[in-house]
Each structure stands twice: as structure tokens, then as C-alpha cells.
Amino acid sequence: xxxxxxxxxxxxxxxxxxRRDVSVAELAQQAVQAALDDAGITMKDVxxxxxxxxxxxxxxxxxxxxxxxxxxxxxxxxxxxxxxxTTGGSVGQxxxxxxxxxxYDVSIGVAWEKHSDSKxxxxxxxxxxxxxxxxxxxxxxxxxxxxxxxxxxVGAAAGVAVYQAMFYMHRSGCKQExxxxxxxKARRNAAxxxxxxxxxxxxxxxxIAKTETIAWPFRYGHVCPASDGASCIVVAEEKTAxxxxxxxxxxxxxxxxxxxENQLQSENFGGVGVIDPSEQMGxxxxxxxAYAMAGITDxxxxxxxxxxxxxxxxxxxxFSERLGLFDDGTAWRHMEKGETDINGRLPISVSGGVNxxxxxxxxxxxxxxxxxxxxxxxxxxxxxPKKVRKAVAHGWGGVTNYITxxxxxxxxx
Amino acid sequence: xxxxxxxxxxxxxxxxxxxxxxxxxxxxxxxxxxxxxxKFLASKCPECAYVYAPPRNTCSKCYKKMEEKxxxxxxxxxxxxxWTTAYxxxxxxxxxxxxxxxxxxxxxxxxxxxxxLFMPLEDIDSKKLKVGMAVAIEWSPETKGGWKDxxxxxxx
Amino acid sequence: MAYLKDERPETMxxxxxxxxxxxxxxxxxxxxxxxxGLKEKKIIxxxxxxxxxxxxxxxxxxxxxxxRMDERCVLSDWxxxxxxVISPKVEKGKxxxxxxxxxDTGTLKLGEILIxxxxxxxxxxxxxxxxxxxxxxxEVSIGMRVKVVWAKEPKGQMADLEGVEPxxxx
Numbered sequence: 171x172x173x174x175x176x177x178x179x180x181x182x183x184x185x186x187x188x189r190r191d192v193s194v195a196e197l198a199q200q201a202v203q204a205a206l207d208d209a210g211i212t213m214k215d216v217x218x219x220x221x222x223x224x225x226x227x228x229x230x231x232x233x234x235x236x237x238x239x240x241x242x243x244x245x246x247x248x249x250x251x252x253x254x255x256t257t258g259g260s261v262g263q264x265x266x267x268x269x270x271x272x273x274y275d276v277s278i279g280v281a282w283e284k285h286s287d288s289k290x291x292x293x294x295x296x297x298x299x300x301x302x303x304x305x306x307x308x309x310x311x312x313x314x315x316x317x318x319x320x321x322x323x324v325g326a327a328a329g330v331a332v333y334q335a336m337f338y339m340h341r342s343g344c345k346q347e348x349x350x351x352x353x354x355k356a357r358r359n360a361a362x363x364x365x366x367x368x369x370x371x372x373x374x375x376x377x378i379a380k381t382e383t384i385a386w387p388f389r390y391g392h393v394c395p396a397s398d399g400a401s402c403i404v405v406a407e408e409k410t411a412x413x414x415x416x417x418x419x420x421x422x423x424x425x426x427x428x429x430x431e432n433q434l435q436s437e438n439f440g441g442v443g444v445i446d447p448s449e450q451m452g453x454x455x456x457x458x459x460a461y462a463m464a465g466i467t468d469x470x471x472x473x474x475x476x477x478x479x480x481x482x483x484x485x486x487x488x489f490s491e492r493l494g495l496f497d498d499g500t501a502w503r504h505m506e507k508g509e510t511d512i513n514g515r516l517p518i519s520v521s522g523g524v525n526x527x528x529x530x531x532x533x534x535x536x537x538x539x540x541x542x543x544x545x546x547x548x549x550x551x552x553x554x555p556k557k558v559r560k561a562v563a564h565g566w567g568g569v570t571n572y573i574t575x576x577x578x579x580x581x582x583x
Numbered sequence: 584x585x586x587x588x589x590x591x592x593x594x595x596x597x598x599x600x601x602x603x604x605x606x607x608x609x610x611x612x613x614x615x616x617x618x619x620x621x622k623f624l625a626s627k628c629p630e631c632a633y634v635y636a637p638p639r640n641t642c643s644k645c646y647k648k649m650e651e652k653x654x655x656x657x658x659x660x661x662x663x664x665x666w667t668t669a670y671x672x673x674x675x676x677x678x679x680x681x682x683x684x685x686x687x688x689x690x691x692x693x694x695x696x697x698x699x700l701f702m703p704l705e706d707i708d709s710k711k712l713k714v715g716m717a718v719a720i721e722w723s724p725e726t727k728g729g730w731k732d733x734x735x736x737x738x739x
Numbered sequence: 740m741a742y743l744k745d746e747r748p749e750t751m752x753x754x755x756x757x758x759x760x761x762x763x764x765x766x767x768x769x770x771x772x773x774x775x776g777l778k779e780k781k782i783i784x785x786x787x788x789x790x791x792x793x794x795x796x797x798x799x800x801x802x803x804x805x806x807r808m809d810e811r812c813v814l815s816d817w818x819x820x821x822x823x824v825i826s827p828k829v830e831k832g833k834x835x836x837x838x839x840x841x842x843d844t845g846t847l848k849l850g851e852i853l854i855x856x857x858x859x860x861x862x863x864x865x866x867x868x869x870x871x872x873x874x875x876x877x878e879v880s881i882g883m884r885v886k887v888v889w890a891k892e893p894k895g896q897m898a899d900l901e902g903v904e905p906x907x908x909x
Contacts, residue, residue: 593765
């Protein structure tokens with residue numbers, strides 16, 4: 171049985187490419203303290219700590235064992251969740267489960283990433299340790315090095331996202347200019363978010379179009395950064411939430427559907443049974459389940475705001491369709507008309523999203539956190555002018571096959 | 584077509600490394616820099632008085648924040664809380680290496696600290712080891728502000 | 740206008756490395772079957788007897804219905820391009836692997852344009868990721884029909900499948 175619970179406090183650190191002023195433990199702790207202060211509680215009031223990150227990127231295996239002291243674990247159950255790019259989303263849902271199940275009245279969900287602790291550029295370290303087994307296996311069977319470099323380094327310089335974008339553009343008529351528009355919107359919005367990483371006030375699509383092409387259609391200006399940062403939410407059951415918080419952000423629907431591997435090669439270099447990585451069946455199913463749990467029958471009308479996990483601008487368009495917010499193949503037209511701007515009909519990723527701030531472990535939790543801030547009216551300069559009654563927060567990751575979908579609202583179920 | 588069963592072993596190449604440089608934060612930086620002056624710093628919680636060696640910025644007993652002003656200097660002497668003897672080592676590439684001379688590893692409660700630390704133990708008769716015996720830090724002749732400034736623990 | 744800057748003090752760093760190659764992984768013999776097939780200029784796929792999906796390179800389990808994919812079949816040499824990417828002209832320093840630059844070692848040519856493609860060979864429900872050869876970037880399109888380019892002397896290894904090339908009317 172799911173008992174009502176809500177987010178009553180949110181905390182984030184400032185995200186930059188190098189938070190070398192703190193160790194990773196101190197970074198996560200800053201987010202936790204900010205969330206506790208926002209909720210008006212202390213560590214003594216917390217019953218359970220749910221944490222997560224992608225450990226390969228920061229080079230600390232099992233970091234929750236080290237950080238435990240800094241994020242309040244002593245005396246409480248400490249649960250670590252790691253689901254690739256959706257780690258943050260699963261952490262948020264995990265914190266919700268611990269309260270909704272009736273086991274604890276107050277839980278915190280904290281997620282973080284410290285890419286600057288790795289010497290390799292961007293997120294290379296994490297990808298290195300993930301792919302090694304498969305790589306050596308294929309090399310043992312005489313995979314041509316030329317083919318390997320061409321397809322993995324050149325062809326997928328931005329990961330499978332570049333192929334995913336090509337499928338979408340071919341099917342829907344979306345052009346490269348539309349990707350420029352989405353990337354510019356993300357950086358413009360991020361300039362209004364004090365915690366975001368890539369902040370470019372008044373960024374225009376022409377500014378993005380001037381950047382170099384990595385692999386068509388992606389430019390350097392389209393790609394997400396590798397950020398250092400942490401975020402934390404405080405989840406409380408109904409009575410506590412109503413007592414402590416003027417406007418809690420209530421959990422209305424949660425779902426997570428993991429599809430089979432969607433990305434290039436599966437384990438042991440086998441093929442994957444998905445031809446089109448922009449199909450994202452997992453997202454369609456998660457969205458339907460989450461909306462059903464939330465009692466939403468027409469997402470296009472009932473959802474006021476969406477925080478979509480979009481490290482690449484094409485993904486904002488693809489996933490907004492898969493989440494049922496726009497008809498298939500039309501997202502780019504709606505975006506072009508300004509419907510997804512801060513003051514638009516259906517604002518999307520007004521925090522700048524993952525395209526402007528990407529501390530991988532924490533990114534999906536930030537989507538839930540930002541949706542909660544909008545419902546609470548606490549987003550500051552990037553608060554949308556319309557009243558947000560229902561919002562959807564999305565997470566995506568794994569081998570392009572994990573999805574988390576969380577629906578939040580301004581009143582309990 | 585013959586379907587094959589069983590597994591093969593795929594060996595990774597030892598030449599591939601992921602390299603890291605972890606930021607230490609201010610409290611740890613204060614600690615490492617003080618080692619250059621042969622000083623071993625710890626942090627004392629202003630709320631519950633628990634002393635952590637080396638220092639940190641958050642007390643995990645009462646969650647109070649700690650800063651530079653909460654640093655205290657320890658004498659470098661302590662008490663042997665326990666020990667073990669190691670006969671093999673790992674080479675960092677997945678191989679065991681037999682040690683020509685076994686290594687002693689001590690758990691030490693430094694004077695003034697509540698927490699315990701692990702350090703190499705040398706310059707000591709292994710037959711005379713006893714829990715509670717007095718030990719002290721032996722510093723390197725040249726100290727530069729890093730962990731290598733502490734050579735080992737020795738008997739007092 | 741450009742990105743806003745955030746200046747912060749930096750504390751000391753401690754160095755270390757992780758030998759990501761120091762492992763002995765275990766893998767099933769599926770690539771061995773596949774490579775043996777390539778020696779005979781055959782592309783082998785595994786078939787699920789539950790849902791009928793055919794996957795290449797072969798796999799143990801069907802991804803969606805979880806049945807064992809023990810049946811084998813041979814796929815056509817002909818296929819369709821489902822997706823493609825066009826690289827910018829190859830430069831030095833951009834595509835290092837294991838610390839080596841492929842331009843220095845001659846694996847890639849300076850200034851060349853690479854066209855990695857997803858190819859769905861007739862009969863398969865999966866893509867194979869390989870290079871499009873003997874074609875100009877302007878010619879490539881999704882839905883284009885292609886056929887395998889085999890190595891002159893297949894040896895029973897993955898490199899026997901060099902890539903695909905457009906099927907041109909004679």
C-alpha cells in the first residue's frame with residue numbers, strides 16, 4: 171500500500187567543472203545540509219538515508235561507505251542505489267518508497283558526482299571501466315581496430331545519442347537548427363538558475379551554431395558538461411509534511427520500466443533487439459504507468475511542466491513525445507513556437523536541465539527536485555509564471571534502456 | 584552450425600589505467616600541510632568534543648560543522664590498540680607478491696584522539712608486542728607536507 | 740556574451756590509478772561461432788523460438804521475452820541502412836585509444852571522412868554497427884540498400900566483415 175508522502179525540502183550545491191574546494195564527501199554533505207535547512211529539520215529527524223552516484227566516474231568504489239558519516243548515515247539504514255544515468259531518479263523514488271511503505275516518516279535522498287576527481291576528460295573514466303570487458307572480448311576475436319575507433323570514437327562521439335538524434339530527425343523532419351534552439355534555451359534558462367553549470371545569459375541559437383561540429387548533427391554547443399555537484403531531497407509522510415511545509419510537492423505517480431539493452435552492442439558483444447534507439451519503449455510504458463497511478467488521463471492537457479533528462483537537445487524533443495506531452499514527431503514544432511519556454515504553455519526543463527548541468531549521479535534527482543521547486547513556488551528567478559499543479563520529472567540512462575518517471579503535484583493523492 | 588557451449592577467459596591488458604586526482608578539501612589540506620612541520624593535527628567537535636584524527640569538517644556523532652578553528656595538535660605519541668602481520672602484498676595489477684620480510688601493521692590510538700588509525704609498525708621487537716604499549720610517530724628526515732612525512736610507528 | 744565564470748579556490752589533490760584492465764572476464768563462446776561463420780562468408784544470427792526475433796551478433800537470451808536463443812540461422816549478405824553518422828575530417832589528437840593516436844599508427848588517415856552506419860541485414864531484428872565503404876558522404880541515405888564487403892581472405896575473425904558498400908545498379 172502506498173501512503174501519501176511529499177518533498178518538503180530541496181538542497182543543491184553550485185555545479186561547476188571543478189569543485190576542487192571540497193572533497194566529494196564534503197560536496198555531498200553541502201547538499202544534504204541545504205536540504206535539511208530548507209525543510210526546517212535536523213539530521214536527528216531523518217529516519218533513512220538513500221544515496222547514489224556512478225562510482226566509476228569519481229574513482230571511489232562504494233562511496234556510500236566513506237561518505238556515510240558526512241551524509242548522516244550513522245544510526246540509520248543506508249541504502250545505495252546505482253542505475254546508471256537514472257541513479258538520481260531511482261534515489262528519489264527510493265526515498266519515496268521508504269516513506270510511502272510506512273517504514274519511515276522522514277527520509278533523505280542524496281545523489282552526487284565529482285567528475286573533476288578523474289584525470290581523463292569529460293566522463294571518459296566512467297565509460298572506460300564500463301566498456302573494458304566487452305572491448306577486450308571483441309579484440310580477442312580480431313575486431314578491427316579501425317572499425318572500433320571509427321564506430322565508437324567517431325560515430326558515437328556523443329554516445330548512442332548521435333544515432334538516436336539521426337533516427338528522430340529522419341522520422342520527424344526536425345532540423346539541426348531546432349537542436350540549436352533547444353540548446354540555447356537550456357543555457358538561457360540555466361543563467362537564471364543559481365546552481366546550474368553552463369550559464370549563458372540571453373544565449374541565442376546563432377551562438378550555438380557558431381560552435382564546431384563533433385559528429386553531424388551534434389555541435390560542441392549542444393553537448394552537456396561534466397559537472398561536479400550534489401543534490402538532496404527530504405521526503406516526509408503526510409502529517410509531517412503538512413505540519414512542516416506550506417506547499418509540499420506530493421508524489422502522485424512513480425514508475426520505472428527497464429527495457430532490454432538499447433545501445434550499439436549488448437554484453438558479450440551480442441546484438442541488441444532494438445533497431446531504433448529513439449523508440450524508447452521504456453519511456454512510453456513508464457509514463458503510462460506513472461500517469462495511471464496519478465490519475466492523469468490526458469497528459470497533454472493535465473501536465474503543467476516537465477523536467478526532462480536531456481544531456482543532448484534531441485532528447486528533449488524525443489522524450490517529450492514519449493512522455494505523451496506532444497504527438498509523435500511534432501515536439502520540434504511546438505518548441506519552435508515557444509510553447510516550451512519559461513513563459514510558455516508547457517515549460518520544459520526551465521532549470522536548464524541536464525544539457526546545462528550534468529553531475530551524472532545527481533542529474534535525474536535534480537529533475538525531481540526542480541519539478542518540486544516549481545510546485546512549491548521556490549525556484550527563484552527561473553520560477554514559471556503560471557501555477558504548477560502537476561509536473562512530470564523524467565530520468566534516462568543505463569545502456570539507453572533505463573527510465574524513471576515521477577509525477578508530482580500540489581495536493582496529495 | 585555447431586553451437587558452442589562453455590566459457591572462454593578474456594584477459595584484460597594491464598596497460599590500461601584510469602587515472603584520478605582526488606581533491607582533499609580544506610580540513611585535510613590543513614592536515615597535510617602541517618605534516619611538513621612534523622605536526623599531526625586532529626579536529627575537536629565544538630559540540631560533543633569527539634576528536635577525529637586526521638581532522639574532518641563534519642562530526643559524524645552530532646553532525647556539527649568543524650573548521651580551521653577546531654583543529655588541535657596531537658603529541659604524536661600513542662598507545663598500541665592492536666596489530667597484525669602481513670606476509671603477502673598486492674601489486675595493484677591483480678597479482679599477489681610474497682613479502683621477503685613480513686610487515687607489521689598497527690592500530691594506534693594517538694594521545695588526545697578518540698579515533699583509531701592504521702600505520703606501519705617498525706623498529707620494534709615483534710616478540711614484545713603488547714596491547715597498550717607506548718608507541719610514537721617516527722618522522723621522515725625531510726618533510727614536504729604529505730603522508731610520506733610519517734615514516735612509521737616505533738616503540739617508545 | 741558567453742558562459743558565466745565561477746572561480747573557486749582549489750585544495751590539494753591525492754593521485755591514484757585504477758587498473759581497469761586487471762581482470763579476467765568470462766564470456767560465452769558466441770563470438771567464436773560468429774567468427775567461424777565469417778570465415779565461410781556467412782553472417783550468423785541467433786533466433787528466439789518464442790517471439791521469432793533474430794539477433795546478430797548472437798546472444799544467449801532474448802532481450803524482451805527471456806527465452807534462450809539456441810537456434811541459429813544465416814542472414815542475408817544484403818541489408819538496409821537504418822542510421823548513419825558522418826565524421827568531420829580526421830585530425831590528430833581526437834581519437835586516442837590506449838594512449839595511442841590512430842593517425843600516428845596509420846589506423847586512420849589524416850583528413851579522411853568516416854561513415855559509421857547501422858545496418859539491418861535482411862532477416863535480422865538488430866543492427867550491426869560498421870563502416871560504409873566505397874561511397875561518398877553525399878550519397879548516404881537512410882533506407883539505402885547495401886551489401887557486405889568481405890575481407891579478401893577471411894581468417895575467422897571479426898575483421899573479416901570489413902564493412903558494407905552501396906548496391907549499385909549495373
